[in-house]
Amino acid sequence: MEAEKLLLLFSLIMLHFSSSTSRDSLKTNQTSKEGFFSPGSFSNRYLGIWYHKIPEQTVVWVAKTNDPIIGSSGFLFTNQYGNLVLHGKDDQKLPVWSTNVSVEENDTCAAQLLDSGNLILVRKRSRKTVWQSFDYPTNILLPGMKLVLDRKLGIDRFLTSWRSAEDPGFRDFSVRINPNGSPQFFFYNGKKPISRSPPWPWRSQMDLYKSTFVNDPDEKYFVYTVPDDSYLLRIIVDHPGLGLCGADSTCELTNHNRFGCACLPGFEPKYPKEWSTRDGSGGCVRKRLQTSLLCQHGEGFVKIENYSLPDTSSAA
Template sequence: MSKSQGPVCLIMEAEKLFLLFSLIMLQFLSCTSQESLKTNQTIKEGDLLISKGNIFALGFFSPGSSTNRYLGIWYHKIPEQTVVWVANRNDPIIGSSGFLFINQFGNLVLYRKDDQKLLVWSTNVSVEENDTCEAQLLDSGNLILVRKRSRKIVWQSFDYPTNIQLPGMKLGLDRKLGTDRFLTSWRSADDPGIGDFSIRINPNGSPQFFLYNGTKPITRAPPWPWRSQMGTFKSVFVNDPDEIYCQSTVPDGYYLVRLIVDHSGLLKMLTWRESDGRWKEYWKSPQLQCDYYGYCGAYSTCELANYNAFGCACLPGFEPKNPMEWSLRDGSGGCVRKRLQTSSVCDHGEGFVKVENVILPDTSAAAWVDMSKSRAEYCELECKRNCSCSAYAVIVIPGKGDGCLNWHKELVDIKYDRIESHDLYVRVDAYELAGNTRKLNGSREKTMQAILAPSIALLLFLISLTAYLRLKKGAKKGTELQINSNSTESECFKLSTIMAATNNFSPANELGQGGFGSVYKGLLANGLEVAIKRLSRSSRQGIEEFKNEVMVIAKLQHRNLVKLLGYCNQDGEQMLIYEYLPNKSLDSFLFRKSLQVFIALIYSSCQILPV
């Protein structure tokens, strides 16, 4: 090489290095990330728009095993790509490059570049002339288009959700904007196109959220008004002339959560578990038989006691429409009104039977009654005035007081639930109402007897124990009967007085008899009617037992107990003289006054226990 060639070679080598450096920088600059998109900027393959807190990213992606390209938003920090919104879900970019920018009219537009530019998607909003817009991706996952001059949001992705609801996103109707925000599933795990399943609000009657397969309801949430909090999740519910929606929130930075309508037809709540590096299923629906809409048919309830049980039951006044199917544990046919003695529930004497702790039936055809007069009596009266009214409920409305909800068509999809529950009042005819009243009274009496039986048994045990202890103590004092009339307030009657009062124990005066002996009605010389318990000589009760019985009963004086007036112990006869009850027998007295008697017995037993 000559001396003159040296500098030339060095210059050529420098040019090569510069060219190589330029190519590297160009490649680096072609994959950029930014916080906002302005009118002179473009998002193309490899570029990302990242939220300020580095939580969400917007760019191009291919789902699953698909090679199609979509513009979407996903969690930026999570290793497992989780897409939460898709712009061109039904118009994939196939075999070409896409790019996003803001056009001269202030709209976000997505084009694909083949031989010519083809519009794939646009925000399609009107922007004032001579005003410019910019796009921002917020840490909530919401992509917004903002006017630079007024900073007013003219479009946002939260108004056009795909299959996921994020915290802060509204689901429901905006009547002023004409917007219906609802979720629709992907077609499959590899295709984000609009699938068969959706969750949306039905505003008719009392608003409800339904999960649909096409137009067929799969399951539904309880009707409005809804609960405002479930664990850590807080929700805002609005139902006014302008809007009907729900909006859930979680504490800032507490955890990542999303509600998804899965392509399999399930509604799921998922939270991100950092320790496992995966999404954890918080809950899903439907999963139990009672979750499915109308599982038990019309005019019936569904209650799942266990997985093997048949949980369908007809409402009061109704019976299975198809008894054979019902016996085979198929309740889908529902129930029909019983053919009873009366022909109509509008006959004189009809009324309502309360069904407690249920999620109210489908309210799509229900009607609200004046909320200012919603006392229970008013709700019943309003329903009774209209023969087509089959049931009513009294609803507490936050900030407005109570309201009446009346049903005028079939009662469908009723299930037991103690959290989101109300009491439903079902209209029945007079015959059914009378039968239900008898059943209710019988149930109350059985319940009272079930409560009293062990209590009285315990009381009798205490009395017997007290009697035994006093008997043991009294045995030391001899066998002569000596009762202190001052302490017992009981009188010792002569046998001749008793015989005269009972007409020498005439059979006509006998009130009853048992294993202890007989009871006679007697009339004393002073005109007082008495009941005389005459112990049988074969009763095996000795003088000490009789003495103890007199002492114990004498202490059990109470206004709700038969009063002991005295005793007789003469010539081998042992008798107790009580006040006479002219209208009722002793067992009737005890069971009709069961609660008062029980209290009196407990009180008295406490008084006679030995100290």
């Protein structure tokens, strides 16, 4: 299965484009109580970014997800050092989260939320971006946001699932680049790989967006863009943590409303009960009862599409 389909498995949502917020900037010494949300029926509040003018609130980024703000207090502040600081209480004594960047003396910064969903901190003098939320992905990859593995600089940016639909705290499920052998995307439960993409290079089969993968000795990254910006796509690692179509199966994920796993000819689901709930990670096994369907007389070749090549992470 192609790498794009591995990512799209975790949920593909197409939304009409709209601007992100009415107040899209925050200057030095300004405070804001906007940008907070409470997931589901929980009263805990988080600083986040979500689509604007969408009937159902769709959060695409959360700051400091393991430390919610209790009650109705909490505000975002751009301090004198040019950093965004999140306070959980009005007394400003115990910051919950900060961008924690260094700014040159006598310079100031302003925060701005771009229509792409990227929250940036910009130096006023040089107009240089010194911090951006795109460098700190949570469970969602937006167009223009990179999944990066740079061993030289010690950078590893990957997606991590929420604990549940109502708790954005980090869970063990993640999607990240495995650089061993020919690079692949791996879906992990903790340190245990659940599923993977085929080895690089990949052949793009998706028309919804354009993807790029850079495979340099020091840096490897994946990024995708929407050609005409007429809609927004989000790629999400969902909290149930379901894996991909397992061994001896094919996967066709062009339609996120349809279960895309199918067994190869002569095979059947290894775990039919899980298969019926759209979990194909257990894969398929040779048919045990209807052996007449296996190749015997008149043997030949069957064309198989969307089949994953062997794992190369242990290859020499």
